[in-house]
Amino acid sequence: MILTSLAKARAKGEKKLAVLLDPDKQSEGSLERTISLSIEAGVDFFFIGGSLLLHDRLEACLVRLGALSAIPRILFPGNVLQVSREAEAILLLSLISGRNPDLLIGQHVIAAPYLKESGLEILPTGYLLIDGGSPTSVSYMSNTIPIPANKPDIARCTAMAGEMLGLRLMYLDAGSGARNPVPEAMIRAVRSEIGVPLIVGGGIRIPEQAMAAVSAGADLIVIGNAVEQSPQLILEMAEAIGIRRQVR
Numbered sequence: 001m002i003l004t005s006l007a008k009a010r011a012k013g014e015k016k017l018a019v020l021l022d023p024d025k026q027s028e029g030s031l032e033r034t035i036s037l038s039i040e041a042g043v044d045f046f047f048i049g050g051s052l053l054l055h056d057r058l059e060a061c062l063v064r065l066g067a068l069s070a071i072p073r074i075l076f077p078g079n080v081l082q083v084s085r086e087a088e089a090i091l092l093l094s095l096i097s098g099r100n101p102d103l104l105i106g107q108h109v110i111a112a113p114y115l116k117e118s119g120l121e122i123l124p125t126g127y128l129l130i131d132g133g134s135p136t137s138v139s140y141m142s143n144t145i146p147i148p149a150n151k152p153d154i155a156r157c158t159a160m161a162g163e164m165l166g167l168r169l170m171y172l173d174a175g176s177g178a179r180n181p182v183p184e185a186m187i188r189a190v191r192s193e194i195g196v197p198l199i200v201g202g203g204i205r206i207p208e209q210a211m212a213a214v215s216a217g218a219d220l221i222v223i224g225n226a227v228e229q230s231p232q233l234i235l236e237m238a239e240a241i242g243i244r245r246q247v248r
């Protein structure tokens with residue numbers, strides 16, 4: 001069970017790494033290279049999804065991932081169309097930083113009977129969008145305002161409420177391709193308040209940023225854009241957060 005393994009890792013102080021794959025952007029060759037580097041690096045999870053998909057490639061991407069690796073595939077859905085039985089689990093995201101009822105509970109009601117029958121492990125996740133210095137697809141598509149980056153207390157209280165409501169994971173996301181990643185002070189503020197595993201992503205481009213996020217209290221780092229541009233970075237990110245021994 002992924003939830004249990006994340007909670008155990010958190011208790012032991014072990015850090016985890018997820019590679020985010022947008023199915024639209026995966027050519028056969030690039031996907032295979034990303035998979036083999038992820039295996040070599042000891043990547044813990046693949047996150048699959050996107051704010052807006054232009055092609056029907058989700059299923060094919062999941063099948064390919066499953067055929068070539070045993071790394072668990074976690075759906076990170078931009079909307080209810082991005083549900084598939086080809087994954088192991090799904091982040092059931094409640095966008096608690098926003099005030100759009102559809103993304104707090106509406107879409108969940110529509111998806112619930114399908115999810116129940118799917119056999120997917122459900123990962124109830126409080127999703128907090130943080131301003132990353134430029135508008136992102138996720139803030140536009142979700143029709144929500146991100147939490148200002150210099151307001152750690154808002155993030156802290158939002159995460160606190162999410163945990164009180166029973167959400168089992170918290171995800172601080174600056175949005176894919178964000179100019180600035182989630183500030184360390186905000187990660188620290190949220191970490192000090194919640195006991196559930198903390199996922200951090202959006203705009204992490206260099207290993208030092210990943211290292212800073214884990215030192216501030218992130219348990220699971222998500223990288224997408226940067227490894228699309230430079231897949232080799234997967235190895236460096238894994239070393240930076242300590243899941244892969246440095247190879248010289």
Ligand code: 1GP
Nearest residue numbers: 176177201202203224225
């Ligand atoms: C976005 O947290 C993820 O939802 C990853 O962001 O693509 O900027 O790495 P990047």
